[in-house]
Amino acid sequence: xxxxxxxxxxxxxxxxxxxxxxxxxxxxxxxxxxxxxxxxxxxxxxxxxxxxxxxxxxxxxxxxxxxxxxxxxxxxxxxxxxxxxxxxxxxxxxxxxxxxxxxxxxxxxxxxxxxxxxxxxxxxxxxxxxxxxxxxxxxxxxxxxxxxxxxxxxxxxxxxxxxxxxxxxxxxxxxxxxxxxxxxxxxxxxxxxxxxxxxxxxxxxxxxxxxxxxxxxxxxxxxxxxxxxxxxxxxxxxxxxxxxxxxxxxxxxxxxxxxxxxxxxxxxxxxxxxxxxxxxxxxxxxxxxxxxxxxxxxxxxxxxxxxxxxxxxxxxxxxxxxxxxxxxxxxxxxxxxxxxxxxxxxxxxxxxxxxxxxxxxxxxxxxxxxxxxxx
Numbered sequence: 001x002x003x004x005x006x007x008x009x010x011x012x013x014x015x016x017x018x019x020x021x022x023x024x025x026x027x028x029x030x031x032x033x034x035x036x037x038x039x040x041x042x043x044x045x046x047x048x049x050x051x052x053x054x055x056x057x058x059x060x061x062x063x064x065x066x067x068x069x070x071x072x073x074x075x076x077x078x079x080x081x082x083x084x085x086x087x088x089x090x091x092x093x094x095x096x097x098x099x100x101x102x103x104x105x106x107x108x109x110x111x112x113x114x115x116x117x118x119x120x121x122x123x124x125x126x127x128x129x130x131x132x133x134x135x136x137x138x139x140x141x142x143x144x145x146x147x148x149x150x151x152x153x154x155x156x157x158x159x160x161x162x163x164x165x166x167x168x169x170x171x172x173x174x175x176x177x178x179x180x181x182x183x184x185x186x187x188x189x190x191x192x193x194x195x196x197x198x199x200x201x202x203x204x205x206x207x208x209x210x211x212x213x214x215x216x217x218x219x220x221x222x223x224x225x226x227x228x229x230x231x232x233x234x235x236x237x238x239x240x241x242x243x244x245x246x247x248x249x250x251x252x253x254x255x256x257x258x259x260x261x262x263x264x265x266x267x268x269x270x271x272x273x274x275x276x277x278x279x280x281x282x283x284x285x286x287x288x289x290x291x292x293x294x295x296x297x298x299x300x301x302x303x304x305x306x307x308x309x310x311x312x313x314x315x316x317x318x319x320x321x322x323x324x325x326x327x328x329x330x331x332x333x334x335x336x337x338x339x340x341x342x343x344x345x346x347x348x349x350x351x352x353x354x355x356x357x358x359x360x361x362x363x364x365x366x367x368x369x370x371x372x373x374x375x
Contacts, residue, residue, distance in 0.1 A: 002041075002119075005363040006102065006356060009115035010095035011037070013104035017080050021145035025086025031141045034080050035061045038139060041118070045125040047137065052156070054141050060149045061139040062157075065121070065128035073134040073160055074306065076121070076366070077150075078114035078167030078340070079143035079325055082106040089350045101353040109347035112354040113167030113340025113362065114139070120366030133373045136161075143325050147295065150325035154332025161334045163306040166326035169342030169354070170318070172362055174310055176337045177319040178327055179231055180297035182260040182272035185290040186211070188243075192252040201250030205243045208254040211285040212238055219279045226266035230319045231297075234266045255290070261321060264297045298327040300335045307337065313368055315339065 002008035015037055016028035038061055039049040047063035054060055061080070082105045085092035092105035106112075121128065121137060128135060140149030168175070188208035193201025216236065223234040236258060243254025260272040269275070273292050280287060300307070302317055311317070322344070326336035341362025342354045 005115050005119035005359055006097070008119060009102055009107065009112060009354070009359060010097075012111040012115055013095040013102070013107055014093050016093055017082055017106070018084055019081040019142065019144040021142075023084045023086055025084040025088075026092075030057055031080035032057050032059060035059050035139065038063075038118075042121075042137060045122050046128065052152070054148050054152045058141045060141055060153055061137075063137040064134070065136070066131065066134040068160060071132060071134050072162050073136060074163040074165065075136045075138045075161055076117040076165050076167065077138040077140060077325065077329070078110045078117060079140045079149065081142060081144050082109070082111070083144050083348045087350055088352075090352075097356070100356055102356055102359065103351065103353045105352055107346075107352050107354045108169045108342035109344070109352070110167050110169065110340065112342045112359055113169060116341050116359060116362035117165075117167055117366050119363040120370050123367045124370045127371075127374060131370075131373050132375060135370055135373065140325050146293065147325055147328050150328040151332070154329050154334065158329070158332040158334050163304065164326065164329045164334045164336040165306075166324055166329065166336055166338045167340045168324055168326075168338040169344050169347055170320075170339050171343050171358070172315055172339060172341055172365055173318040174307060174315050174337050174339055175318055175320045175326075176298075176300040176302060176307060177228070177230060177264075178298045178323050178338070179234075179261045179263060179321045180267060180272070180295045180327060181323050182262060182276070182292060182294040184258060184273065184276065184292035186256045186258065186287040187290050188254045188287050190250065190252045190254075193250040195248040195250060198250050202252070204251045204254040207286045208241070208243065208256060211287045212256055214283055214285060215279065218283060219276065222275060222279065223260065223266070226263050226269065228263040228265065231263050231321065234263050234272070235261045262297055264299045267297050295323045296327050296331040297323070298330045298336065300330060300337055304335055306335075309372060310339070310369065313365060313372070315365070320344075
């Protein structure tokens with residue numbers, strides 16, 4: 001058993017749980033090993049634990065300290081996975097302590113917030129079964145790619161919960177409004193020919209780049225009209241382009257990957273994918289949309305009683321341009337926020353760390369929050 005929140009976080013960092021979907025940089029991938037460790041740890045402080053497999057060998061973890069008996073329920077919900085470790089300048093799984101910091105992949109995003117939440121449950125373990133508001137611990141798989149864990153959980157269990165505190169490094173601020181995102185590939189096709197006679201071919205790269213220029217002009221203006229008083233307006237970024245095989249061949253295929261960040265008003269108007277498709281059709285652009293993936297924005301009212309309780313403990317409200325599992329839980333009917341120690345600027349970095357003082361303060365905050373649920 002861990003002696004304190006610092007040693008607990010060291011244990012978590014030393015268990016690789018790298019998401020296998022996007023250049024993991026290691027063979028030690030997947031969430032199962034960490035989920036199994038957490039199962040034993042949580043059972044030792046009184047929880048009943050269930051692992052629900054979402055993808056093969058990749059479960060969500062559900063830990064309950066009180067039965068489903070009709071009392072109100074909330075959840076503490078970090079994610080199990082981390083991003084890849086390729087290119088890191090430190091040992092990603094050392095959990096080393098130096099300079100007042102704990103170093104390693106996930107120390108900030110999001111094993112630091114996870115450790116703070118777990119330690120708060122440990123410190124309140126004697127009263128958890130009797131609280132008038134039940135507190136569950138849920139750890140989601142796959143947040144760093146398709147958010148399948150939170151989507152699956154919301155479908156299966158969303159009606160059981162009145163609120164979710166999703167563990168992310170927010171410097172213990174309450175992130176209650178976030179943008180959504182829509183990633184998609186745009187594909188243009190042409191006809192290959194020898195470059196000495198380009199008139200016999202059809203250049204897919206030129207078709208794509210001309211279409212992108214018109215999209216940047218027309219879609220960009222449309223997105224600017226979907227604004228939010230705190231988040232700003234919806235945006236478009238064309239982040240990757242590829243096409244062709246050789247300079248002496250007219251390219252017959254070209255693709256670009258784009259990222260639209262959407263505000264709640266754009267989601268209410270039908271979403272980013274619909275707007276993109278409508279713009280392409282209206283201007284008759286010679287591209288098709290491939291593999292779109294849309295994540296909803298989130299806007300949880302500051303008047304929610306749980307947010308008011310957090311404000312009463314000294315936390316402050318803020319908004320964020322990024323998205324997380326909280327958006328999918330909120331979209332599935334569970335009012336949600338993001339909160340946790342650490343800062344988002346340290347997430348995914350080559351030398352990821354969390355300040356030890358911030359970690360301890362986060363654990364103390366969550367401990368007071370849970371204790372306060374007793375009234």
